[in-house]
Amino acid sequence: HLGNATAKAELGRSTWKLLHTMMSRYPEQPTADERTALDQFIHLLSRLYPCGECAEHFQKLLKLYPPQTSSRIAASQWACAVHNKVNERLGKLIFDCSDIEAKYPCGCESVE
Template sequence: MDCQDDICNETHISLNIAFSGDIEVECPPDKNIVGQSGWALLHTMAAHYPDKPSEECKKIHQKFIQSFSRVYPCKSCASHFRYMMKNQPPELENREKLSIWMCNMHNEVNKMLMKPVFSCDMQSLDERWRKAEPPCNSFID
């Protein structure tokens, strides 16, 4: 993807490090950190989505995912995510469907970026995004 946004500049060496508690955070975060954090948020939301969501819950999540694709700081990434959602709309029927949909979306992006893909079965997803015990970093892409 061709991206001219500041966020798309990869940080090869960290010149600016901020500390939040015991966690080192690059300032400003590069596209890899923003991408990993964005996917972590989306996967975690899916992992805690209700098994039997109300219509209101479905609408709220639909609006959030659509909004996320509009405000994401990498414009080409956001545009690509909207294109993917147009072809495969979010599956908001229940937690399992949304979790697997999110995993499949993430895998599509990883394939395009030539990164490893994840297993999208519920046991693997729950172990990573809902029930993980340290160290869960073996799942990080």
């Protein structure tokens, strides 16, 4: 069904955008509490993600590739690699993960 496929793709694009942008702003030196928060966020997302087929596959991916929370670079490279695993499964192109943080500006720099 085309309508469903379009909605699923739109949900996916929005979710990836949020995830990669979050990673690009994640602390370079996170506290233990921040590390726990990110790990829990990802695992809860994999349980609550509204596309059931996607959620199921994402949970399996998380078992193989647990979220990396030790630094901004580790987290953003992890998210890029996991997104590439999904790309691979869906027959999409593999994304270049170098300089990933610069590709996801958040527009949230403080203004004086």
